[in-house]
Amino acid sequence: MKIVLVVLGGPGHIFPMLSLANQLKMSEHEIVICSHLDGKEKIEAAGFNFYPLAEILAPKGYFNSMMMNNNTGIKAMFNGLNTMDKLRGSEIEDLTEFISKGKPDILIIDFLQTSGIAVAEKYEIPYFIISLSLPEGFDANIPPIATSWQYEQTNFSKVKNRIANYIFNKIFELASTTINEYTKKNKLSKFKGITPGVRNSLAYITQVPSQFDLTQKLPENVYYTGPFVNSLVRKNIFEFPWEKLNGKPIVYASLGTIANNKPKIFKTIASAFEGIEAQLIMSVGDLISQQEIDAIPGKPLIVRFAPQLEILDKAKLFITHVGMNSTLESLRAGVPILALPQTSDQPGIAARVKHIGVGEFILSKDITVESIRSTAKTILSNPEYKQKAVEFSQLTSMQNGCQLAADIIESKILLET
Incomplete structure (x- = not known):
């Protein structure tokens, strides 16, 4: 089976997704990873085929250059989202060209790579969403993850959280301009909020263990697993005294x-x-x-x-x-x-x-x-x-996150076929 991973090129995304890819490779699937040039060297060093996304707009070093500012908090988050939105059109073109050469059986999409979700829905390719962070945008009573608010169950806290979650969902929607131009043109559902595409996905899988998160109401196709760490991927490449x-x-x-x-x-x-x-x-x-x-x-x-x-x-x-x-x-x-x-x-x-x-x-x-x-x-x-x-x-x-995630993916694929 041909499985394609669509991954953000920053190292914080590449390493855990490579760990998952390595686990899936053990089941003898054909694996290709579509990502930005910042991830090329690491992906190929891990033994996977690499296909570039937005290589003109995001040359090597792009994700480091994104960090060369002193913004913090919500301003930094919004600037980052807007910067990534500028890549979406080029990413969609590259993914469309890639698919035209041979349609994959499954897409496994980094939760920040919304271009992958849009293309999957356009070409009706079954897909999974992989979150490398906390499940977000599902339970409006939980403090938004962009805040450090403590979890309280008072009525005041719940109202405050609902208002804040509404605002953050709107921020993400405003930062999805390019994607929503594409969805409108292709008569797809508009991307709303922080977690678009979850309902249409085979599963939304996070590497966060349930014990780390707050208790929240989640859709049935959302799964906690555990850290995506693989010693073969994270082998020591740095000299240390x-x-x-x-x-x-x-x-x-x-x-x-x-x-x-x-x-x-x-x-x-x-x-x-x-x-x-x-x-x-x-x-x-x-x-x-x-x-x-x-x-x-x-x-x-x-x-x-x-x-x-x-x-x-x-x-x-x-x-x-x-x-x-x-x-x-x-x-x-x-x-x-x-x-x-x-x-x-x-x-x-x-x-x-x-x-x-x-x-x-x-x-x-x-x-x-x-x-x-x-x-x-x-x-x-x-x-x-x-x-x-x-x-x-x-x-x-006791929780092999990569194994758990791979088992979920394999079981859903069996049901799909």
Whole structure:
């Protein structure tokens, strides 16, 4: 069976989707991955056929360039959505050309690649939606994932959440201009809200374990699984100076691919750990200059990129932007979290980190040397955070997310055929 994955080109999407693709490949399906040029090298290195999307509008380095601004919060999210909407027309053309050369049996679509959903519906190709984050837009009583609001069941909270969810759905609709021009032209249903296409999909599958999310009402074809992690895909490709570890408790700080262009935050973290009996390891990415790295105070061990899974196996605390992949990797290793959410779904993920007791969060406006120092000390000195993280690790160790997702896909395909 020919299965085509349509994937956003950023590394936060490529790695988990490659893990899923690798699982499906074991059932001897023919796998092709359509993505942007930023994902080409990783996709081909994993042994999959690559087909480019929007290669003129999104040349190599495009997703890094998207991050070269200092916006946070809703403004950054809206700017990102608008930027991606500009790619949709070209993506649709490329996918249409690809399909004309041989119609796939199944499309598996990254939830942010709405162009894939539109093309699947136009050409009546059965499809699955894969969410790499929390299920969103289904239960209006739940706080929107772009907020860090705590889950409360009061009437006031429910009304506030419904209003906020309505606003966020409208934001996503406004950022779907190109897609809705296509749906109107082809007499398809208009894309509304955060999760278009779910009702027509064979299944909407998220890599988030149910234990991490708030209790919410979901459609019958929405499935929780577990982290999409595969050691063959995430093999260590970064050199790391292990000989420089000094035996002190390790605190690992990384802001992923979204917020690692913010040297001020790295400086604040480093200042907060001066005088604390711990070794601070910082993975700062490639969006800040060497001059900015040299200006980071104290004596943290600084690298551009790090073997995150291996370091988390040794860490006592993870300071992170709480991207979904990093969050699940930390909890999979049983490591408590100090969350510094910046934009998109990160505030909602941070709220859940606090809700299940595996860490605390500090919003961007509240990040100071003292707030990081005091919050880190609280987490490190209170064994309950570690205990909760270990309990979560034990739960997820029994949940092979890729296997569960592949089993759902295989069973739905059998019913379809």
